[in-house]
Amino acid sequence: MKDLSYRLPQERTLVTSGPGPESTALAARRDAVVPRAVTPNLPNYIVDADGGVLVDADGNSFVDFASGIAVTTVGASNQAVVDAVSDAASHFTHTCFMISPYESYIRIAEKLAEITPGDHDKRAVLFNSGSEAVENAVKIARSYTGRNGVAVFDRAYHGRTNLTMAMTAKNMPYKSGFGPFASEVYRAPVSYPLRDGLTGQEAAERAITALEQQVGASNLACVVIEPIQGEGGFIDPAEGFLPALADWCRDNDVVFVADEIQAGMCRTGDWFASDHENVVPDLVTIAKGVAGGMPLSAVVGRAEIMDAPHPGGLGGTYGGNPVACAAALAAVDQMETLDLNGRAREIESIVRDVLEPLVGAETGLAEVRGRGAMIALEFTDADGRPDAATTKAVADACKKQGVLILTCGMDGNVVRLLPPLVITEDLLRDGLGVLADAIRDNGVGK
Known part of the structure; x- marks a missing residue:
């Protein structure tokens, strides 16, 4: 691996035993x-x-x-991110894009549309956190399909807000004592090669059967899945699992949402984990690594789906903050340059x-x-x-x-x-x- 430029010595040093x-x-x-x-x-x-x-x-x-x-x-x-943040903050730290817009929001939306899977016409909307991105992906899917059901998977993690807690599988420490949770969330078995021994196609058939029998495709707005699960155990599904799910969603007019919040932005050796098997989601949720440590998240997806909500239906006071947008543009440039x-x-x-x-x-x-x-x-x-x-x-x-x-x-x-x-x-x-x-x-x- 090629060494890069660093401000601090890149070495492990212990001067105290435990916290000093x-x-x-x-x-x-x-x-x-x-x-x-x-x-x-x-x-x-x-x-x-x-x-x-x-x-x-x-x-x-x-x-x-x-x-x-x-x-x-x-x-x-990262110096490029620090410089971008400093320059942006020297002009203005906030105006709210819904009130008085600015170019950096458009520029990062353009870049995310470019690097997400698929060459179709896309739209992007910006928020602050991964949970917000997931919640808004569900809102968009419900608006587009006119349906309510949301399918998620065993061991999934999607956030800590009320809806995303319902979508998250793990009780402790995320859910215990915080209910009741949002309704119309259904769970299907995920591919876990170490434990289930199934091929990707077999695991997909198991999941699809559960969804068809317990919910019905006609009642589902979306299927939301982490291409590699995060908090659930970094579970990398068997080859063929994700493509089969995406195909089933497409055949049944169910919005396929890839939650790339942890796995996206170069983390897995591709821009997005979905790229590994050439899966093209309808919607992609993005956060974490996108802005070099500044709070920013996004939903990026097919234009006809993203445009379904009415004007004013999406947004938030801080969503797409100009300083965070500048940081994201610099971070993505570093990902490409390096x-x-x-x-x-x-x-x-x-x-x-x-x-x-x-x-x-x-x-x-x-x-x-x-x-x-x-x-x-x-x-x-x-x-x-x-x-x-x-x-x-x-x-x-x-x-x-x-x-x-x-x-x-x-x-x-x-x-x-x-x-x-x-x-x-x-x-x-x-x-x-x-x-x-x-x-x-x-x-x-x-």
């Missing part, structure tokens, strides 16, 4: 004013970040395998080279899966059951050694790797070495 005095003091201040429901994954408080490192208030430098949950794809302080799709594929090759030899009963590592820089490690116990304890032990061991990783999965037994695509190869290999040692030291029977 500055982070400890900040944690006490947090406890006094922030509700317990907002609990940081890392107890160290960050004061600087660049490339693949996070620097805390006590001078520790962590390897970042989280990217703010797949957000800082181009780095947390060939971050290519770097994602290089990252995958290195990750697999280091970690796949560890797959086996002695470590409990059942599978290394995913694409690009969206890779998962699933852990099972000696009887092949999900092993959340080992997964947590591995993650905790990595954090103690200065490597930030995240876990996921309905059973809490999956480590997910989401490094910035601008990470150096040396830093990537260093972090993976720490992870590999943690797997060996904490595997089954340790």
Whole structure:
């Protein structure tokens, strides 16, 4: 991997054991004013970040395998993004596009229409968060079809608002105690090759049968699916699953929505995970990595579907904020200039080279899966059951050694790797070495 330009040293450095005095003091201040429901994954408080490192208030430098949950794809302080944000803010920070419009909203809409799958006529509307994008995709699909039903899948994650909580499968910590949830949301079985052993076509037939028997195509406005599931466990469906679903939707006038919020924007080695099998969704939801860390999301899709809602029916005070639009334009330009799709594929090759030899009963590592820089490690116990304890032990061991990783999965037994695509190869290999040692030291029977 080619090294890029960095502002901070790209190295792991530990000067304190655990959170230092500055982070400890900040944690006490947090406890006094922030509700317990907002609990940081890392107890160290960050004061600087660049490339693949996070620097805390006590001078520790962590390897970042989280990217703010797949957000800082181009780095947390990419100079091109910083310059674009500064220039935009120097002119105006807000006017509301629905009230007094500006060009940057149009420019990023044009760019997203260009890079999303398909060469059909498209429209794009901008919002702030992934949840907003998903909610508005459903609104658009309902307006277009005149139907109410929304189909989602086992293990899906689509957000934390009321409708998207209904669409999300995982109870804790996302749904428990927050109901009642929106109605007309139906769930179908997803393709999970490690566990179900089905081909993509077989898994699609199972899902389609469930939808036809339990809901009926004539009652569905849309099918919403993550091409690679995120919080559900980075589940990469078997080849053929997504195309078969998309074909069924097209044959039945059901809007096919690809939730690309985590998997999109070069994360999997393509602009969008749907590109892998040449799936062309009717609507695509985008967020996370699109704006270099600034809050921006989008729904992009077929013009005739996007134009279905009445004038004034879509929008929001901050949606498509001009500073966020400028950041997105710079971030997308960096993705193209630095060939971050290519770097994602290089990252995958290195990750697999280091970690796949560890797959086996002695470590409990059942599978290394995913694409690009969206890779998962699933852990099972000696009887092949999900092993959340080992997964947590591995993650905790990595954090103690200065490597930030995240876990996921309905059973809490999956480590997910989401490094910035601008990470150096040396830093990537260093972090993976720490992870590999943690797997060996904490595997089954340790």
